[in-house]
Amino acid sequence: MNATTQDIEQLGINTVRVLSADAVQKANSGHPGTPMGIAPIGHVLWAHTMNYNPKNPEWPNRDRFILSAGHACMLQYSYLYLTGYDISLDDIKNFRQLHSKAAGHPEYGLVDGVDVTTGPLGQGFANGVGFAIAQKHLAARYNKAGFNLFDYKIYAICSDGDIMEGVTAEAASLAGHLRLGNMIYFYDDNHISIEGDTSLAFDEDVAKRFEAYGWHVQTVADGNDLKALTEAVKNAKEETERPSLIKVRTHIGFGSPNKVDKASAHGSPLGADEVKLVKKNFGFDPEQSFVVPDEVLNYYRGKGDEGVRLEQKWNELYQSYKEKYPELWTEYDLERTGKLPDGWKDKLPVFDPAEGKVATRKASGKVLNAIADSLPGLIGGSADLAPSTDTNLDKYTSFTKDDRSGRNFHFGIREHAMGAALNGIALTKGLIPYGATFLIFSEYMRPPIRLAAIMKVRPIFIYTHDSIGLGEDGTTHQPVEQLISLRSIPNLMVIRPADANETAQAWRVAIEHKDGPVAIVLTRQSIPVIDQSKFAKAIELEKGAYILSDSEKEPDIILIGTGSEVALLIDAQARLKEESIAARVISMPSWELFEKQDAAYKEKVFPKAMKKRLAVEAGSVLGWHKYVTDEGDTIGMTTFGESAPAEDLYKEFGFTTDNVVSRAKALINR
Known part of the structure; x- marks a missing residue:
């Protein structure tokens, strides 16, 4: 790397810092400090690490990026703009304004290049587990010798707040157990939260904690050390058996003479005078705003163009795969378009009233097993309740660290992480994920349910033991307010079928639904099968x-x-x-x-x-x-x-x- 390139790269990093400060200042709202501190991490990812194509943000083999610290969204918007995604400088100038692509936190579907909606801390971290599971599963099903169709990785940037959240603990434990070595996460260790120094409420040894989870952990002492950051990524890529956490000591508001390392840089504009000092500090004209030097734009657009060529090469491989493995190619090509195979509905069972009462959870299990062969993308499991929720696919193995092709998932007693992981899987074209627990424990899943509804993605939530009808377990397990609570969520479809045959139709509707999550609510107790012929x-x-x-x-x-x-x-x-x-x-x-x-x-x-x-x-x-x-x-x-x-x-x-x-x-x- 020659000196000129080094200069351009540093100028690019500083451009992102200044853009972030400018956008937040103009909006008079936002979080300038974190993107200023982690701009070098963003540079290493978009310039030297990730495979992506700005011209096709849905390229199946792209690396996924998750800004779990969603409040730092100006970092993501800046690099998306610089590398050539469909977001303009005018969009950035309109940051946090009505109908802007540059919303206050990254939103899936609002701007190209955002793989998942983030903001509620910990959710993005846990979504990544779902993304990683999906990659491993697709690779196990479709990759063949000489045809690594799916070898992408999951990158994320997490904050101190992410690390504190309980869902992160659930998700990190699951990722370590499953040996998801395709996850590479940066931990922005800037020591600052809204109330002040993180030592007010947080002093654990995060590195040791993640080592205990089974993660590969590295520490970078200086977040501005591009060489050290690049080396850490290289090491993480080479570690394929464990998820990786790269703990990076950064400084919130870096470049701000009066607000670096201060809580005031977290969630408020720096102030017009301070922004001018930031610009002066980085060699920009203090009187000009939203300046992107031509050499910086050309440099990053060149990086984006590299991604175009990467996908072209992958498309050639994909066409060769079609010739060698036509049945698998046809199967995946159908799934990734969201189309359903002909005849799958013919597999739906019909229940005979003469055979007696059937709990709708039992009926649901029979439906799942009846349609599983016809829908290879249908995968799922439960939060340690498969025998009670009847969600096991009997003919198929379990997804484990040794068997990535398994279609049955064991999320453990981690309802929150299960919901977030299902969202990550649902955001992976070609897969239809479901996850089950008792209706009362939908309470533990509210954030991912809500985010699925915001994103209009379609995980299928199976909630059994739906009323006082579950009986002796008593008030703690008997849902009362949960149905109306779920019905109040926009874009969430709630279905409570009346009997076994309505349950079969509920699954038909859920599989065909495209516009948001579905909750199928089922009984523990046996109930009559309604005789429709009457x-x-x-x-x-x-x-x-x-x-x-x-x-x-x-x-x-x-x-x-x-x-x-x-x-x-x-x-x-x-x-x-x-x-x-x-x-x-x-x-x-x-x-x-x-x-x-x-x-x-x-x-x-x-x-x-x-x-x-x-x-x-x-x-x-x-x-x-x-x-x-x-x-x-x-x-x-x-x-x-x-x-x-x-x-x-x-x-x-x-x-x-x-x-x-x-x-x-x-x-x-x-």
Whole structure:
């Protein structure tokens, strides 16, 4: 490397520092200090380490980059702009403004080159585990001798805050256990958080902690030492058996004479006068803003062009692979486009009511195993609950450090990390991940559920033991408020099927869905398989709500239910008919799907003139007012449950045919 190149590289690093300070100052909002401190790490990654193509941000074999310290997003925006991604200097000038690509934290789908939405600390760290699992799995399935289609790595930059978060501990433990040697993470050890020096709340030996997790750990004493950073990356690449953590001592606000190493540089603009001092310090004109020297732009655009050539070479390999392994090529090419193979829906089982009651979790397990052969990209597992959630693919092995082709995942009792890892897998084209736990423990997964919904990616969350019907485990395990809580999340589709056959259709809808995560909510207890032949009705689960059983004359009341409670409504309808009361039974497995229907369909199911409505669900009654209207009523949970057999609990809390009939009659007569 000659002196001229060295000068340009240092100028490029300083350009990123000044751009970050300028953008935050203009927005009067943001985090200037961290991108100023870690700009050299960004340079080493984008100029000398990562394989990427700005002209095709979705190149399958690109290295993935995760800015887990999402508040430092001006670092990412700067290097994306410099290397030629579809983000302009004007976008950067519009940092944190309405409709800007340069949002306050990196957002997947908003700007090319952002592989995952980050910001809530620890999430990006854990997403990387999912990315790494996906790479290992794709490589095991498709790589052949001379055809390393998938050999990319996962790079991330993490902050002190990331390291403190509990989800990081879960994810780091899992990554070490699985020996994910394709992960290379930089730990920005700048000693500063919002409240001040990290010693206020944090003094552990992070290096020893990660060594205990089974990671390969290195330390770089000076974050401005490009040679040391480059050497550390080289060592990390050579370590293929363990994930790597490179602990780098940096200085927040580097280049700011009065705010370096101070908490005030973390989450606030430096101030106009201080920004001028920063520019002066780095040899820029203090009176000019958003300056990118031509030699810097040309240098990094050249690095971006190298990526174009890398993908061209990979595409040639991919075409040769097509000739040598046409079946595998066809399989992957179909999967990466998001298309589904012909005939997969024919594998969905049909459950016979004559065979007796079936827990919907059991039905779900049968569905999974029935469709697994047809959908090779369908992979998943549970948080140590596979026997209880029925999520094991019986014909397939487990994904382990020794078997990367396995399709069953064991996340351990790490619900939070499981959710975040599922997001990383879902962001990998060609894979359909699912993860399971009890509905009550969805609480441990809220951040990744929410981020999946923001990104509109499609992990499938399986939540079993969905109500007080789980019985003797008692109040700690009986969900009450979880259904309405999940339904309140935009872009999340919640499906609570009424029986085994609706469960099969729930899986059909979930597999076909493209626009966000899906939560399938299932019973522990066995419930009747509804005899659809009695009603001559097809299951219209994809519409969210449908008339399961109608009365011969105009209904006096509409009975609405989800999940296990629908069977109660059918029994209640028959009892009411004996008393010459006409009732319509609506199965409403998904509010979100119903809200997508047109006004005519909604009027068909819930005619405005039919105001007597009773909703029955073994969960919180919140939200049901929208469907029962002012003249309707609800039977639901307004307290926590108790520890007792399910039958006793349903009787205690009013989920019986007698109570439904009584409440319906009272409503009609009101």
